[in-house]
Amino acid sequence: MTPEPRLVHIVDDVPELDETSDLTMVAVLDGFLDAGNAAAIASRFLVQLTEGREGKGAGPVVATFDVDQFHDYRARRPAMSFVRDHYEAYDAPRLVVRLLHDSGGTPYLLLQGPEPDNRWEAFARAVRAVVERFGVTRVVSMGSVPMAVPHTRPVAITHHASRPELLTGESPWRGELRIPSSAQSLLEVRLGEWDHDALGFVAHIPHYLAQMDYPRAALALLENVERAGRLTLDLSDVRSEADEREDEIARYLSANEEVAEVVDALERQYDSFELAEESGNSLLAADEPLPTGEEIGQQFEQFLAGLEGPDDQPGAP
Template identity: 45%
Template sequence: MQNPSELYHFETDTDPQDLRASVLVLALGGFMDAGHTQKLLTEHLLATGESTVVASFDADQLLDYRSRRPTMVFDTNRWVSYEDPCLALHRLTDRDGTPYLLLTGPEPDFQWERMAEAIRQLVVALGVDLVVTAHGIPMAVPHTRPIGMTSHATDPRLIPLQENPFGRVQVPGSLASLVELRLGESGHDAIGFAVHVPHYLAQAEFADGAVTALNAILAATGLNLPIDDLVAQAGLNRAEIAREVEGSEEVAQVIAALERQYDTFLEGRQKPSLLATDVSDLPSADEIGAEFEQFLRQIDDPGTDESGGSRA
């Protein structure tokens, strides 16, 4: 392995000892982020706090530009701009002035082991005690019921006792998952939250999922992070979804069926939430997916109304 420390450089001459923070939020995407949960969460944190970039990673070594080409702008007869991919480590403070770190950017295509070791080096250098991740996963659940969540960690003491809805499964890997694995192997604490997003909203923005993720981070870290703007956004999002559902009797019937399935399941198991959901007891995406095709087309772009106009 090449030297992991050559993958990143500090953007400031400040002594790393003066940049220390006990929490690092890792938001580098992955193989799925249903409801844009992580994206909404990251945008909220950066928009509601003063951010200083303390370190950057060498994107040229890590990204496959041909698989996701950066945007460029052509004006009349010349190129005028290039959207430079950026993997950056931000330092922010919560409402009490407590610092925390946020590593965000596109998930690297190459050198995952080297990148994981580079992150571990930064964890040590900056005195990080806990690394946290959150993202959304699609589930056959209605958006009108409490949002479930699956927690995972390098040490069981970091998360409350819960029944996992998936048991033992094989899934495509992600850098965030590898980082959590490697941190655990080297004795560092890391915790992750997979928010259960209704699968018919997986490709749309589902702000309630981001609120759930942020609340989980608050509980795990003790940080006093702003949440009001995200809660307000979730309220507007719920109202928009409700309008779309009201406009389609077919969609409303399918959601009602999911609600009955959800309520019957909880009554039978006498569980307070879907944290112990057996996915075999719930309808599959194939069984109800056809009814939602038109619904998804209508809400896929939350900034456009049914007539094609722009919503305020």
């Protein structure tokens, strides 16, 4: 397939990929499906894993999309530095495909950058050109959404795929849901229509942690990507980061009774749902009242400030 002019530039000569018969491309588009920055943390880890293994910078770029064709600069203004009397250090948005390697040296691709604000169909066709040029076997996407779930329970994952045979787990949903679309979800639909395998994972992030880094969800996403993408990933660093954040949250809850009560209510609701599922009843069978997003937000306003902002008290997170 020949890509539309100027939408994507694909490197002509990548000998390492010419010899690869099984190639995964991981897709992470910033801007929509990323509560708790889970997908961003996961993609950053993948780049760092290659950097640490090869002892040099991020993996080489093998395809570059023309961001000007897709980005709304007035809606998402890139940062720029003003130094005394002049502008410099413009952080231009980049939408690229990098060649990375897993812990065992197996090559794979990472599609990373801001979600296109427009021309989604053209973007999907440009990605198709990359997939067909390098013979990508499967495209695996990552995302995360805020949900009324407690952080004290396992991170739930929504599995999705362009065909049932690709699913690696059962979906927690029943029936049809009408949800806002994204360039990433449309890409999966179009790739499936073009007979290219595409699947992905969406982590469920507790409402009250959606605005802060939540590496535990990133870990859950990476574990699923590792299996689905047939990769080998040393996840010890992100696991340590997740444990540290969980300890911070636990210390805060032990000192804040009102916040702990909100989490306790979510735990009861979650456990009721699980029990209903195991017994074959409706997920709506539980009668435990669920805190609203506003109630959770009010209770955790100080929580977020305590974790992300300065605090003079010894031992505070």
